[in-house]
Amino acid sequence: MTGKKALSDLALFGGKPLFSQVKSIGQLAQPNQARFFALARKCFAERRLSNNGPMVQLLERRLADFHRVPHCIAYANAGLALIALIQSIAAGRAGSVVIPTFTYAGLPHIVRWAGQEPLFCDVDRDTHTLTAETASAAMAADTIMLLGVHQANSPCPIDELEELCRARGITLLFDSVHGLGATYAGTPIGGFGRAEVFSLHATKLLNGFEGGYITTHDENLADLLRRKRNFGFTGESSVDTLGMNAKLNELHAASALAALDDLPALIERNRSRIEAYRESFAEIPGISWIPYATANKTNHEFPLLQIAPDWPLARDTLVSILRAEGALARPYYAPPLHLQDNPSHAPLPVAEALSGQIVQMPAGESLSRDDIDTLAALVDFAYIHAESISSALAADGTSR
Ligand SMILES: Cc1ncc(COP(=O)(O)O)c(C=O)c1O
Known part of the structure; x- marks a missing residue:
């Protein structure tokens, strides 16, 4: 052979x-090319290539339905989405975020870009995810957040993490880049914790070339994250929060739309x-x-x-x-x-x-x-x- x-x-x-x-x-994965080129032609015909255009809005609606959440906010990639999310939750506080040590090597940088210090915790031998026990062992007095990371082979033990975060008064977030399409107790990953983050990178399950998105039940957080991805603009020239340019463009949204089904x-x-x-x-x-x-x-x-x-x-x-x-x-x-x-x-x-x-x-x-x-x-x-x-x-x- x-x-x-x-x-x-x-x-x-x-x-x-x-x-x-x-x-x-x-x-x-190749998005359906006929579908992608039809959507791309529409973008060119309507001269809408970025700035929260119809493709991004449609993708956000489709993904919100898919994850059974009211809000989905598209970003240029999952890394920027995580930075904006962690920075939003910290709300000016400099503290620490507990993350699992057995995961993507870029995660500590993401936490530091958001102005926080990563604290590393161990994982479970079988699921490879953090647990309430391993996470609480890593927590410090200044811990503001717990960032669970779903693994491809298993989601995090969400119930016990929710209980731990409630007891400690800290926010539970999920990096769900490897949890797309997975469920927890019959509910799609995407609706747990305060918010979850997914990637649309070409190597991931839903190919937007590059891209990412956040899912949440929290309307105020969703509004803040929409402003943060667009320089913090509230109108044409006023800003009310620390923002950046992290917008998903229309062609990348079209690719993810062409792949979703x-x-x-x-x-x-x-x-x-x-x-x-x-x-x-x-x-x-x-x-x-x-x-x-x-x-x-x-x-x-x-x-x-x-x-x-x-x-x-x-x-x-x-x-x-x-x-x-x-x-x-x-x-x-x-x-x-x-x-x-x-x-x-x-x-x-x-x-x-x-x-x-x-x-x-x-x-x-x-x-x-x-x-x-x-x-x-x-x-x-x-x-x-x-x-x-x-x-x-x-x-x-x-x-x-
Ligand atoms: C667990 C995890 N989180 C975040 C990211 C960053 O995703 P993106 O490339 O969309 O920024 C990755 C990328 O591989 C990842 O594996």
Whole structure:
């Protein structure tokens, strides 16, 4: 299947890579092109390309319905949406925000851009999300907010987080970038906490090229966030809040609109791809797949391969082998954020253990069943030849 017979056939050792076009970990879902170009032509015909035009307004209505909330506020991306949201809730106070350590590496910067200090907490071994117990252990006297991050394999334990935040008098927010299409106790993710934030980046489930949005039940907060994304303008020349230019443009909104109806089918294809991974890799010893929660609906965004502690190659060596072949696998959330931020941070043992074990495998629409079989044959080859791979790397003297 791989055509790899000798060690020198591995791209890591100079062989020809298996994939001439790289295999991404992103969704790279194509919005329906006929629908997109029809909407784009409308934008040009009406000369409305930005500034809260009809496409953005329609997208906001459709997404509010989808998430069953009264308010959706589109932003240029999820990062700016999170900054504006955290800054709005802080309302001039400089304090701290508790975030999980096992998540997207950009999150601490987002918190700091919003004028707050991130405090890192550990996560649950199975769901990989923070819990009331791990979050409360990280809280300080100046903590203003808890920012839960839903994982692709499981939403946060929302009930216990709501109870904790109520008891502490702090605000609960969610980064729901990996929770799109998921549910919690039968209710779509999007309506929990004070507000939730989603991304429309091309690698995510709903492709607006770039983009993001906030969902909330809170009308005053929604109004404030609309002003903040447009320099804080209240009229043509007056401002009443610290704002920025974080508007979503019309063409990006059109792309997300053209993709929205296909979301359930995309999630179903993600589920099948993970099933295909399980089947293809079934005979390789020491490989398992991070299970997706069954009590709640999830989006199956990431195939997450876990190698046994006694697997004959280190996780990072396996990642190097895959990447050299053009399969852009990644160590999953490694190193954890608290250690990136401060190498002498107190241990957060669950996240530290998880961050050494999991490979985020290629995913999404550019990945065929044949590609998955090819990846399985490659990992099998690496397993069988582990000893000689390790010796060749040691002789080479490079750590790859
Ligand atoms: C958990 C999480 N939050 C926020 C972001 C930022 O999203 P955007 O690229 O839309 O700014 C990402 C991006 O990957 C993410 O994974």
